[in-house]
Amino acid sequence: MTECYIRVAEDENEEPMEIPSEEDGTVLLSTVAAQFPGACGLRYRSPVSQCMRGVRLVEGVLHAPESDWSNLVYVVNYPKDNKRKMDEMDAASAVKIKRGVQKTSDLIVLGLPWKTSEQDLKDYFNTFGEVIMVQVKRDAKTGNSKGFGFVRFTDYETQVKAMSQRHMIDGRWCDCKLPNSKAGPDEPMRSRKVFVGRCTEDMTADELRQFFMQYGEVTDVFIPKPFRAFAFVTFLLFFSLYGYNLFCVGHSVCPHI
DNA sequence: GTTGAGCGTT
DSSP, rough: OOOEEEEEETTTTSSOEEOOOOOOOEEEEHHHHHHHTTOOOOEEOOTTTTTTOOOOOEEEEEOSSSOOOOTOEEEEOOOGGGSSSGGGGGGGBBOOOOOTTTOOOOOESSSTTOOOOOOHHHHHTTTTEEEEEEEEEEEETTOOOOEEEEEESSHHHHHHHHHSSSSTTTEEEEEEEOOOOOTTTOSSSSEEEEEEEEEEEEEEHHHHHHHHHHSSSSSEEEEEOOOSSEEEEEEEEEBSSSEEEEOSSSSSEEEEO
């Protein structure tokens, strides 16, 4: 099997998004989660039985149901806990990962050509999704571009998409990143690193990674040596929390600023 | 009139 794209959607009736497989034909859960934050698996409707079937998931790797993914539309699974009412505020339900309520934030666009205008930026990013705002930062006196700007999208999924790739704008490669200077005005407590308390000595970095990847792409797991009963898990994107949380295996989690 | 890692006049 070779590299291909599989069609993935939030719901059977929603427009699918194409997601790349690996060279061996498998699909990484982290690739799915990059477009559908909080995803923990995939399912599909069997053309034979007409029942929903789960896609085999082994250690973060999704395996094609048959010899290949064929042309089916795969539907994203989310942890069952996400569907619980938030007023329970227990365990995993306290973690804000539900898709669609994620607020967008301004993204800094680095590496713009000097000639690129706000209209150029808007025209370019509108091909990803609805754009709320674009700015090109300029020298106050001369009006010359400083070579960077900002963009804000309506939908968080568009923002994630924009951040996940490089951009060819007017002949130069540009990057969209979360600005480190100013956070959004009404953002909740956010961090890319969470403190994981009450760890047991037998917990491995890989186990932590496997667990937390349902909330987003994990970029680092730190376990102090010698054993100190805590760990840090760092995400690629900001990880929004309502506050101090417990997750389902009973270990405490809180943001690390 | 130049430049090419960075971080936002209102």
